Amino acid sequence: MSILATAAEAVEPLTSPEFKNAMAAVGAGFAYGLAAIGPGVGIGIVVGNAVQAMARQPESAGLVRTTMFLGIAFTEALALIGFVVFILLKFA
């Protein structure tokens, strides 16, 4: 009995609302930080290659720019979902 009581006492801070809030804040930070890595690299690749294409063929710059924005929009969506997860964890 006493062992159980000690265990419950030891676990008690881990179930407190403050601890849960703190963990949610840490998780929110990680969620956004990790979600930003991939899209950051991805947008760099998209824009870099678009600039290269425009430099090689300036006459196709209009089409390349349109396609570049489409590519950025699709890549960026992942980072934004990470941002939404951050908002949900932090504030909801």
Next chain:
Amino acid sequence: MILASLVFPPIDEILRWKPFFGEGTSYAFNKIGLIALMATVATLALFIAAGKKRALVPTGVQNIAEASVDFIRDGIIAQTMGSRKEDVAWTNYLTALFFFIVFTNVTGIIPFIQMPATARMGIPAMLAICSWVLFIAVGVKKNGLGYFKQAVVPPGVPKALLPLVVLIEIVSTFLVRPFSLAVRLFANMLAGHLLLVTFSVMGHALFLAETKQAFFIPLSILPLILFIAITVFEVLVVFLQAYIFTILTAVYLGGAMHPEH
């Protein structure tokens, strides 16, 4: 949240506005509703004013309207859907969509309003549902019920992989598209709004620092500079997000109309 005497307001205070009237009923009307209404009126007013004179050499408002219609037709529709008559017919809807999004976004950087109406999920979700219903309806109208088969079964896929590919295509075409359209616009505007709030709160807290921390007061210029810089950046985001929402709607409509591409 308290950070060295800096109190960040809870997110409800930044985003949730008290209704002007009808609180607690389904007719509640708050700042977001007012901005959406103003954006509708502004879009209408712009094109009514531009269409009134119909001068051969456009000036003023007519110039803006004609340039933007040209931009939607040549810069968005021709690049993504094509230049057939049925494609160009979408200019009306896409121009209205573009200007509505611009006007609901731009309130985020107009001083004393400073709340993008699209930073609440309602307006982006509704616009995304409109695009979703439209592209499915156009696809069904153009190709019959075969549209669904064309949409989910890409040509030249080995038979063994077909169930997996069909599942992925169903999810990505009919579920992820409207979701990502709405979330992209919403999250971009919310992120910009939060950045502006962060730097204005920081500048405010530094400027009103207590007397024993008086050396903080001159530092309040730094958040102010960043605030202005981010406002300038938000001008870009306002138009870019409207452009991206419109062009993606055009891409989806074009894919539904001409699935052979």
